[in-house]
Amino acid sequence: MDDRSTSPSAAAGNPALNVIWNVPNVLTTARLILAVICFVFLTFDWYLTSLILFAIAAGTDWIDGFWARRYGQITQLGRILDPFADKIIICGTFTFLAAVPLVQRNGTSASEIWAWMAVVVVAREMLVTALRSFFEEHGSDFSAKWSGKWKMVLQCAAVALSLWRLWYYEYDARWAAWETEPSLISTWSLRLVAWSAIALTIYSGWVYVQRAMSLLKTK
Numbered sequence: 001m002d003d004r005s006t007s008p009s010a011a012a013g014n015p016a017l018n019v020i021w022n023v024p025n026v027l028t029t030a031r032l033i034l035a036v037i038c039f040v041f042l043t044f045d046w047y048l049t050s051l052i053l054f055a056i057a058a059g060t061d062w063i064d065g066f067w068a069r070r071y072g073q074i075t076q077l078g079r080i081l082d083p084f085a086d087k088i089i090i091c092g093t094f095t096f097l098a099a100v101p102l103v104q105r106n107g108t109s110a111s112e113i114w115a116w117m118a119v120v121v122v123a124r125e126m127l128v129t130a131l132r133s134f135f136e137e138h139g140s141d142f143s144a145k146w147s148g149k150w151k152m153v154l155q156c157a158a159v160a161l162s163l164w165r166l167w168y169y170e171y172d173a174r175w176a177a178w179e180t181e182p183s184l185i186s187t188w189s190l191r192l193v194a195w196s197a198i199a200l201t202i203y204s205g206w207v208y209v210q211r212a213m214s215l216l217k218t219k
Helices: 008-012 023-043 047-070 076-098 115-137 146-168 184-218
Strands: none
Touching: 023 047, 023 076, 047 076, 047 146, 076 115, 076 146, 115 184, 146 184
């Protein structure tokens, strides 16, 4: 969630930045490993296992951010690795869910995550990463905004609900069919969360663009 984002000047004055393998960085590394394992299980349509791994990985994001701030263990490695791990797990799971085959009888998205949604998520992350790299290289503060944190929460909720739905109603990707018909409540609740996540993803991207335009005007 970019919880460890801080200004370059603040980072330079923190002696803890010289410590590499502290608790937050170990947790972030574990999150990357869990993400890769989650993708492997998604490949074989093990949705419940993938859901559990995703939930654990997402939980470590909050824990390592809290620990880093609470005990002053913000490091240069952490500032790079933490947002990278977030982007891998979110962009990766959205891509895998968008690749779930359509339901044969009506051609609807089984995961309720469409390909264009994955494109929006990946594009936003690439844009913000490029802008942050450029401005922080020139000494400007381009730390995370509240919209960026909340879009991560909604994105995680959308992924979790999608995985739960695929598992609970026993979707079989080999046959592109359901063993049990999903309820309208689960379908519409997932759609609401997924579309809200995409809307906030677009909005948060625009917030960063506005911030970039403002900084360019002052230079």
